[in-house]
Amino acid sequence: MATVVKIVNRPAGWKRRSYLWGTMQGLGVTFGHLMRNWPRNLLGRRAQSDIVTLAYPEEKRPYPPRNRGLHRLMKRADGQVRCVACMMCPTACPAHCISIVPEESEDPRIEKRPRVFQIDELRCVVCGLCVEACPCDAIRMDTGIHAPPSTRRADAILDKEELLSRGELSVAVQAGEGLFWRERK
Amino acid sequence: MAGDRQAPPGPRANVKMVIDGQPHEFPAGLTILEACQRVGIVVPFFCWHPGLSAPAVCRQCLVEIKGFPKPIPSCYTPVADKMEISTNSPKVLDVRRQMLEFTLLNHPIDCPICDKAGECMLQKHYFDWDARFARNDGSKVRKAKVVDLGRHIVLDQERCILCTRCIRVCNEVARQADLVMAFRGDRQLLTVAPGRRLDNPYSLNTVDVCPVGALTAKDFRFSMRAWELWATPSVCPGCATGCNIEIHSARDVIRRLIPRPNPAVNKYWMCDEGRLTYRRVHQDRLVAPMVAGAPASWDAALGEAARLLASARDKSPSTLGVVLSTQMTNEDLFAFTRLAAEHLRTERVYLAGAPEGWCDDILVSADKNPNTTGAKLIGGLTLRTATDLKQDLETGVLTALLLVGEADAVGSLGSLQSLVVLTSHQGAPVAAAQVALPLAMWAEVDGSFTNRQGKVQRLHAAITPAGQARPGWAIAARLGQALGAAWRYANAKQVFSEACEKIMLMSGADWGKPEIPVQLRFANSRG
Ligand code: SF4
Ligand code: SF4
Ligand code: SF4
Ligand code: SF4
Ligand code: FES
Numbered sequence: 140m141a142t143v144v145k146i147v148n149r150p151a152g153w154k155r156r157s158y159l160w161g162t163m164q165g166l167g168v169t170f171g172h173l174m175r176n177w178p179r180n181l182l183g184r185r186a187q188s189d190i191v192t193l194a195y196p197e198e199k200r201p202y203p204p205r206n207r208g209l210h211r212l213m214k215r216a217d218g219q220v221r222c223v224a225c226m227m228c229p230t231a232c233p234a235h236c237i238s239i240v241p242e243e244s245e246d247p248r249i250e251k252r253p254r255v256f257q258i259d260e261l262r263c264v265v266c267g268l269c270v271e272a273c274p275c276d277a278i279r280m281d282t283g284i285h286a287p288p289s290t291r292r293a294d295a296i297l298d299k300e301e302l303l304s305r306g307e308l309s310v311a312v313q314a315g316e317g318l319f320w321r322e323r324k
Numbered sequence: 325m326a327g328d329r330q331a332p333p334g335p336r337a338n339v340k341m342v343i344d345g346q347p348h349e350f351p352a353g354l355t356i357l358e359a360c361q362r363v364g365i366v367v368p369f370f371c372w373h374p375g376l377s378a379p380a381v382c383r384q385c386l387v388e389i390k391g392f393p394k395p396i397p398s399c400y401t402p403v404a405d406k407m408e409i410s411t412n413s414p415k416v417l418d419v420r421r422q423m424l425e426f427t428l429l430n431h432p433i434d435c436p437i438c439d440k441a442g443e444c445m446l447q448k449h450y451f452d453w454d455a456r457f458a459r460n461d462g463s464k465v466r467k468a469k470v471v472d473l474g475r476h477i478v479l480d481q482e483r484c485i486l487c488t489r490c491i492r493v494c495n496e497v498a499r500q501a502d503l504v505m506a507f508r509g510d511r512q513l514l515t516v517a518p519g520r521r522l523d524n525p526y527s528l529n530t531v532d533v534c535p536v537g538a539l540t541a542k543d544f545r546f547s548m549r550a551w552e553l554w555a556t557p558s559v560c561p562g563c564a565t566g567c568n569i570e571i572h573s574a575r576d577v578i579r580r581l582i583p584r585p586n587p588a589v590n591k592y593w594m595c596d597e598g599r600l601t602y603r604r605v606h607q608d609r610l611v612a613p614m615v616a617g618a619p620a621s622w623d624a625a626l627g628e629a630a631r632l633l634a635s636a637r638d639k640s641p642s643t644l645g646v647v648l649s650t651q652m653t654n655e656d657l658f659a660f661t662r663l664a665a666e667h668l669r670t671e672r673v674y675l676a677g678a679p680e681g682w683c684d685d686i687l688v689s690a691d692k693n694p695n696t697t698g699a700k701l702i703g704g705l706t707l708r709t710a711t712d713l714k715q716d717l718e719t720g721v722l723t724a725l726l727l728v729g730e731a732d733a734v735g736s737l738g739s740l741q742s743l744v745v746l747t748s749h750q751g752a753p754v755a756a757a758q759v760a761l762p763l764a765m766w767a768e769v770d771g772s773f774t775n776r777q778g779k780v781q782r783l784h785a786a787i788t789p790a791g792q793a794r795p796g797w798a799i800a801a802r803l804g805q806a807l808g809a810a811w812r813y814a815n816a817k818q819v820f821s822e823a824c825e826k827i828m829l830m831s832g833a834d835w836g837k838p839e840i841p842v843q844l845r846f847a848n849s850r851g
Contacts, residue, residue, distance in 0.1 A: 225436035226549040241546045247469045251437040251546050274436045 207265055207280035210258050212302040213309035220299065221309055222277035224253040228269035236262035237269060256299040260286040276311035341407040356398035356409060357385055367411050368420065368449045370427075370535045371487040372399035374585075375592035376496055382487050384427070384449065386419050387411050395419050417453070424454045430465045430510055431536075432482040440537030442550035443844065446485065465510045474502075474522030476542055476596055477530065481513045484538035490514065490530035497593050497686065498524035514538070525688065528596045532582060543600065544580045554841035556786035557584055559773050561651065561766045562598035563681075564691040566775030569594060571602070571767055571786040573841070578602040578767055578787060589779065595688050605767050608750045611791025614760040622761075622792065626799075629759040630806030632742040633668060636724030641669045645722045647713060648703065649729025650677035650693035653771030653783065654830070655819040656796030657695070657702045660728055663800045667807040671706060672722065674713040675699055676729070689776055694766070698774030701829045727753055728796065729763070746799055748790075763796055764789035770816040771795070772833070780833035786841060 176188040213221045224241035242254035270280050289295045337352045350359045360367045370382035378399045386395035390408035435441040467481035494502045504517045531539045553572040560567040567590035570582045581602050583594040613625030636644045646664040664673050683690035714735040716722050724742040737756045745757035754760040768789040774780050797819045813819050817835050824830045
C-alpha cells in the first residue's frame with residue numbers, strides 16, 4: 140500500500156512561526172485557573188474551586204450503591220457451605236470462570252456439596268449472573284471489595300476456603316416456607 | 325349401529341378417526357397415545373414407555389373421547405373407528421394440570437441437587453403444562469432420601485412418582501421381580517422385594533426409564549449435570565451383540581453410556597456390564613509411542629517399527645506373524661490385513677481377542693468381542709486362531725510379531741527376536757515390545773463394528789484420543805508408507821468404502837451420515 144504523506148507548511152511570519160504567542164496564551168489560561176483555585180484550596184474550600192480530579196489515595200470517590208465486589212460463599216447454621224454444587228452458576232457464567240467439583244455429603248439432608256469451588260477473578264467480568272442463578276443464596280457479590288492485585292495468575296483464583304472466609308449465615312428459605320421447612324411437622 | 329359399515333377385519337385393518345378436529349387414519353391396534361405421537365401431537369405421559377407394558381397408573385396422559393363421560397388414559401386405550409379425540413380441550417388441559425399438581429403434592433423439588441434435573445420429565449411437563457405456584461402450604465410426606473437398592477443403584481423414595489416403570493423393567497426386561505411397591509396412598513413407596521436386592525444384570529436401565537430423579541446410578545451420581553454432557557451415537561464394545569449406545573461425555577471425559585433405541589438389536593436396553601466399559605477408556609492408557617521402553621516421537625517409532633518388520637520379512641516372511649484383534653474396528657482390520665498381505669507378505673495372520681464369558685438369552689453374548697464377525701469377514705478363511713498363535717509361539721516358528729489391538733494373554737512373547745505392538749493399554753506386551761505404538765480406542769474414532777447378526781454399525785468419535793494415540797488404520801497407512809506402499813487413506817470412511825468394495829459380504833454396508841456430539845442442553849427431556 141502506498142504511504143500517503145500530507146505536508147503541512149509552517150505558517151508564514153515569525154510571530155506565528157515561533158508559536159510564542161500561542162504558548163503564552165495557553166500558560167495564561169493555566170495561570171488563571173491557578174489563581175482562582177489555590178487560595179480556595181488553601182482555605183479548605185476545595186468544593187468551591189474548579190478542580191474536578193481527586194487527590195487519590197487520600198481522597199476516594201464513593202462507589203455507587205450497586206457496586207458488587209469480590210464473591211463470597213454463604214454458610215448454613217452449622218457453618219457448613221450452603222452451596223449444593225448444583226452447577227447453576229458455572230452454567231450461567233459468561234466468562235466460564237467458576238469451577239466446581241461436586242461430592243456426596245454424609246448428611247442425607249444435604250446430599251451434595253462442592254469439594255472444590257474456585258473462581259478466577261481475573262476472568263470474572265463482575266456481571267453478577269452467578270448470584271442471580273443461585274437457587275440457594277449460596278453465592279453473593281455484596282462485599283464491595285476490589286479484586287486484590289496479584290503478581291501471579293494463580294493468586295487471583297479464589298478457592299472455597301477463601302470464599303467461605305467472608306461468608307456469613309444465610310437464612311434465605313426455599314419456597315417461602317421458612318428455615319428448616321423440611322423438619323417442621 | 326345398524327347400517328354402519330364395519331371396519332374390515334384382519335391385522336391390516338385401518339381405523340379412521342378424528343384428533344383435535346383433524347381426520348386421521350391409523351392401523352388398528354395402536355393406542356391413542358401412539359397414534360397421537362405418529363401425527364406429532366404431544367400428549368404428556370409418565371408411566372408409559374415404548375418398550376414396556378402399559379399399566380396406566382399415572383393418569384398424566386388423559387384425553388377426552390367424545391361420548392365418554394370421563395377423560396380416558398390414552399396410553400392404554402386402543403384406537404377405534406369413528407373415535408373423536410380431543411387432546412387440548414379446556415377440560416383435558418385442566419385434568420392434565422390437576423394430575424401434575426397431584427404428582428407434585430409430596431414431591432421434594434430437589435432439582436438443584438437432583439441428577440435428573442435438565443432431563444426430568446416432571447420438570448418438563450410442569451413447565452409445559454402447569455407452571456404455576458404450588459397451592460400446597462401443608463407439610464409434605466417425608467420418605468427416605470438415600471436408599472441403597474443394589475450394586476449400582478441408589479433410590480430417593482421422596483422423588484419417586486410411583487410410575488412403576490422400573491418395576492416393569494425388572495419384570496419384563498431382566499425377568500427378575502426385584503422391585504415392588506409397598507403401602508398405599510401418599511405413603512406408597514418403591515422398595516426391593518422381600519429378601520432381594522436390585523442386582524440383576526440390567527438394573528441400570530431402571531435409571532434411564534425413571535422419569536424423575538428417584539433412581540440414580542452410583543457410578544454417575546453427582547458427577548455431572550445433564551446439560552453439561554455431550555451425546556455421541558456409538559456402539560457398545562462389551563460383547564458381540566453390539567447394543568446401540570450414546571456416549572455422554574464432557575471435556576473429553578466419558579461420564580456414562582446410555583442405550584440408544586434400535587428395535588433390531590437392543591430395543592431400548594443394554595446390560596450393566598456394557599455400561600461400565602467406558603471406564604477402561606480412561607485407565608492405564610498407552611499415551612506415547614515407545615521405542616525400547618522409552619517414549620519416542622511418532623516418526624522415530626514408526627521408522628524403527630518399519631525397520632524391524634522389513635528385516636524380519638526380508639529374512640523369511642514365514643517367521644513373521646501379524647496378530648489382529650476382534651476388538652478392532654472394521655477399518656483397522658482392513659488396513660492391517662492389507663498391510664500384512666501386500667507389504668509384510670506373511671500368511672501368518674492370527675485373530676485374538678478377549679476370552680468368552682457369561683451370556684443370557686436377553687442381550688449378553690458369550691463372545692466378549694464387539695467385532696468378531698467383522699474380523700472373520702475381513703480376514704477371510706486364512707485367519708489363524710489364538711490357539712495356533714500360542715502353539716507357534718511355543719514351538720518357535722515365529723521370530724517376529726506385529727501385535728495389534730487389545731490382545732490379552734496371547735502367549736509367552738519372550739522367544740521373539742522382534743516385537744512391534746500397537747495397543748491402547750499398558751501391559752505385558754508393551755513391556756516386552758521393542759516398539760509400542762499407542763492406539764486410539766472405540767470412543768475416540770470414527771469406524772464400524774459388525775455385530776453377531778452381521779449388522780455393520782457405526783462408531784462416532786466422542787472424545788479426542790488419549791495422549792498421542794492414533795486410529796489403527798492411520799498407523800497402518802503410515803507403516804505401509806514406510807514399507808514402500810503407494811496407498812494412503814485420508815479418513816476412516818475411505819477405508820470403509822474400500823473394504824465394502826473388496827469384501828463381498830460387506831458390500832451394501834452404509835457409512836451413514838456424519839454425527840457430531842450434541843450438547844444435551846439442547847436435547848430436552850430424554851424420557
Ligand atoms: S460475576 Fe459473572 S463473570 Fe463473574 S463469576 Fe459471576 S457469572 Fe461469572
Ligand atoms: S448456583 Fe449456588 S448452589 Fe449452585 S453451584 Fe453455584 S453457588 Fe452453589
Ligand atoms: S425429579 Fe425432577 S422435579 Fe423432582 S427434584 Fe428431580 S429434577 Fe426436580
Ligand atoms: S423409581 Fe422412578 S421409575 Fe421407579 S416407580 Fe419411582 S418414578 Fe417410576
Ligand atoms: S402414561 Fe397413561 S396413565 Fe401413565
